[in-house]
Amino acid sequence: ILSLAEVIDPATLSGTIKFGATVTLVDEDTDEEKTYQIVGEPEADIEKGKLNLKSPLSRALIGKEEGDSVEVRTPGGEKSYEILEIRYI
Structure with missing residues (x-):
């Protein structure tokens, strides 16, 4: 299986949200900005801005x-x- 693994350079990713993206959002009701990174379940920690890939917000963001x-x-x-910025770091 490891022989099939592919290293992905974040600099080559397009402007859509995928797993691993760091996304800055603004709440359209309160104008509060929040930044989250979309991560797997083991890494998820909302207090640290690490959003579970399976969360409703992550599911809504993927592909946007x-x-x-x-x-x-x-x-x-x-x-x-509203999605303000998408980064891969």
Whole structure:
């Protein structure tokens, strides 16, 4: 299986959100900015800005681009976010 592994250079990734992306969002209701990195379940820690790939927000973000808006259902109700920046670091 390791012989099939491929190293991916973050500099070559396109402008869409994928696993590993660091995404800066703005809450469209409060104008509060938040930055998250989309990671696997073992690394996830919302307090440190590490968002589980399987979370509703991550699922809404995957495949989106800068300037797109997403709506996410949370326990507190619907939240709308605009994607300000996508980075791969």
